[in-house]
Amino acid sequence: MDRYTMRKRIIATSLNKKRFLSGVFLTLLATVVNAQPFPYQQAGLPVSQRVDDLMKRMTLEEKIAQIRHLHSWDIFNEQTLDKEKLTAVVGETGYGFVEGFPLTGENCRSSMREIQEYMLTRTRLGIPVFTVAESLHGSAHEGSTIFPQNIALGSTFNSALAYRRACMTADDLHAQGMRQVLAPCIDVVRDLRWGRVEESYGEDPYLCGIFAQSEVKGYLDSGISPMLKHYGPHGNPLGGLNLASVDCGLYDL
Template sequence: MCTNKFILFCMGIVMSVSSSAWAGDDTPLYKDRTAPIEKRVDDLMSRMTLHEKVLQLQNRASGRLDEIDRIFLGESYGTTHEMSMSAYDCAVMYKELQHYMRTKTRLGIPLLTSAEGIQGIIQNNCTLFPHALAQGSTFNPELIQQMTEAAGEEAKAIGIHQILSPVFDIARELRWGRIEETYGEDPYLIAEMGVAVIKGYQKYRFTCMPKHFVAHGTPSGGLNCAGVSGGERELRSLYLYPFRKAIRETSPWAVMTCYSAYDGVPVTGSSYYMTDILRGELGFKGYAYSDWGSVERLMTFHHAAGSREDAARMALMAGVDLNIDPTYETLEKQV
């Protein structure tokens, strides 16, 4: 299953970025920094319970340093994303969270930390660059790559692992209220700018996350999250083009799903889009990351699932590896 590959992939990332060293003859193989990552991952996976594996597919944030233990309860989650914090406070929080994960959880698995990165790192007091629509208006990918190289220095100092950008939505419905997040209406320009963004951040080995897969930016009536209609020809000639180019040229480690349905099919719950096209047709090798609430909306918005359990199962089987809303907490009892 793709989820097993995702867990292995993420364990490889957190092990490769881990700065702690362990010593002693009784050190578990997965903590031996001199051992091959693949063998360390296999050893760690063999030690994990089903509950611990399911937690690795979920996001959990604290918000306050003095709330860490109450919220995490000695358990290790896959990712965390602390918003509405200054860069300094976020750096302190991520440092404390990593220390907690390594010393207060059973297996000591670090977290993947996250930040928005559309116009620089979106934490208070970080450098704020012009929004994506203005970036696209420069028609200058080299400049945009320099921008994300500069933003990457700040992200590295904060302790961030994954950047939730670039946005590959296509601005062809001008009533949509998120037009400023896009690079414009042209798939070629969007792809060129997006590839530059990824290359800039990849200088520091960040996980970039092209989004929102797929066709999120042309909602019916301009209503955010509304369905998109276009057929197979538009899907491949317009909406898939930026993702295809970025995957071929930069091999991003992650892709974020969308809220919307394409031709009546909710993308987050569709194995056709998330597996057959994303992985089979486009050759994506990384992990698929839900947008905030996109799995839950399979039930509450699209009415494609009858319960949270159904929504979680539908998304997981479709190929969504990591879920940001809490719906995946229902998976353990479904196994």
């Protein structure tokens, strides 16, 4: 092989190496760029900026899904999470809330973790879901500590007890993988025939307000999001029937 031919081969080999390395570099660069989180995923940015970015990316269907509640009977077979049902119901859209009322406290945490992982990795935008529990006088899941009902607590006129109960209940909720609680109940009782009298702190609006304030503070101080319920006149349904119509005016409200 003469020098001229050898030189051409060396130059060609060098160019091929450069092209190869350039290709590798561009591939890595594209990977890094694609791996960069969207603004709404960056915890260091202002909340308002993250919300604006997320809202612009969401479809109408995804926005509606964020105010919907995923019920346990849709995705569980008794105590077992059915992943095929979860995929069929949620798809890539996501959900705002999920509960697991039939689950034991022990089984609840692992199931909620699996559901949360699905929301973060299998839905289009990876929006986490609120894990929700009923907790009028302790978490509703088997194995939890149960306390006196609100009507009994209200009769003590000691609102500090509502704060302490919320803090203790929050320990169970955290252990069960729950981050939001459907409590406190702030309904004001006006009809003793109503079947949910025990959920209320009593018939006095001021008393109900003071106890609810203490309970809310207990949950918030313990890292649990409380959802106050229900509507103002909910404790005075016609005929005492739960969820019946309410006949009231502005004075009653």
